[in-house]
Amino acid sequence: MSPLPISVVTGFLGSGKTTLLSRLLRDPALARTAVIVNEFGEVGLDHLLLEASDEEVVLLEGGCLCCKVRGDLVRTAGDLLARRARGAAAFDRIVVETTGLADPAPILQALMTDREIAEALRLESVIATVDCAAGDATLDAHPESVKQAALADRIVLTKTDLADPAASGLAERVRRINPSAPQLIALHGAVDASLLFGSSVYEQRNLALYESHAHTDDGVTSFCLRRSAPLHAVTLSLFLQTLAEHCGAKLLRLKGLVDVLESPGRPALIHGVQHVFHPPAWLEAWPDHDRTTRIVVISRGLDADWLQDLLEVLDEEVKACSIS
């Protein structure tokens, strides 16, 4: 059975997550959607498959919130899947609405790693709502909201009837935080569902939007590492290990398409949230004419030149080892 798509809707308090979701659920294309929420907002979601979830977050030594926590969110998703398996629930997609204060990273990591649900689900998209009326003030005052935007695959600009995001500069500010996430305008929660769901978040066309030089805004630095020569598979492994080991929470998200020497013509698709990665996927072919390795990094303060040097030095070392 193919994995069910699961999407995460995040965004700061009052940014319009629930309004967006309640409108989306009226779309016939999303009729068979189960929703997991961990806060019940003022707007009631009239939906048959609404589940409540309180995320359990335990502060572990070393500051990592994700590794040893098997939260209520995972249990709730597991329960839904079990009900579906025995015919007690009929849905083809799950959407998780986070609390406004939630850091989406541990949620994504739990979905990626929990053995009970990870193989039954496929992360489809991470959607962040940004309130155009209060967005600037929220980004100024709440680092959580910056991280929510940085981790998203799609940004939905809400309350555009109250403020024009282009005129205020908010749209550009959010674009600098996360250049790869397309921005959609929602008016009273209305937005085309097909632009949010129904395709893989790992569409490589988004990688092409990145320029090699770094953008920094609100403490978030995003850039794209590029390399024209193929990398040894071991180099890729060592590179990701080094990032996970030393960069910790500074690495927010990494996604890329890698030309691997041992796999000519079949690039590796990689994706990670902080130090947790999906197993690499091997594409049958390059998705476009560009055959260069592209690794998009969204981080808090990591230096693009440093990571580029690290990649090059590791590959030289691996090359020297394979010759000797």
Next chain:
Amino acid sequence: MSSHKTAGVARVLSGALRVWGVSASVERDPERADAFVLRTQSGIRMQIAPTAPYGWLVWREGRSLGTHKGLTGLLRSLREELAPDAAAGRLIIGSQSLL
């Protein structure tokens, strides 16, 4: 080791020190072209030299800290020595398919 690679390693070490929050400089060892001298603002002096086939020898104030395998081993050793309180993560590969 080529001078190009030596310069790259020096930049990687300098960048790693910044990530760990350690104020230090990394320079070529005047006595050995492929080796480095690392000096922290707090006065620690370390020497780092490659050893075949892909190891790194490290000394702190002339005391050997052993041989470390590859750049990854060297970075781990330096972090443990210079920034023991810096967060150390571990790569986790989940079980969810990407496609």
